[in-house]
Amino acid sequence: MAPPRIPERYGHFVFAVLQAGVTTCITAAVSSRSSLGDPSFGKVWVGSWLLSWALMVPIVLMAADPIKKLVRSIMGG
Template sequence: MFRIPHRFNHFLFSGIQSAMTCAVASAVSSVPFYSEKTFFDHWIRSYLLSWMVMLPLALVAAPLIRRIVGLLTASTRH
């Protein structure tokens, strides 16, 4: 089985996280279009646009968020 090297962990995590978040958010915002039978068209356009914006943001923001979380949580190491 093909496996991605560990050094790309950050990129893979950001890609999966942003893809899932955008899929759910764009689906929720597309619900009103369900009755018009244009749900999928609206969802896919919203999803692709939001993912193009969110992926670079997730790549940049993730290290900063990890640092903030590290500062706000207690370490179990002594």
């Protein structure tokens, strides 16, 4: 049995979750580097990442359309 598919109309939500996840994963690792080598690094990094991800998803969703419009105006479209 195939896994259920997400309807295409929710593509912008999927994009926001993935884009915010990748971006905050890297950012949290960079900002947690001061605890690198400490046994708590993983816990600090994961905690920072999850908090950042939860905050960024709605921001990415709200900013997407204005950013697209800005890009179109910069590109002369």
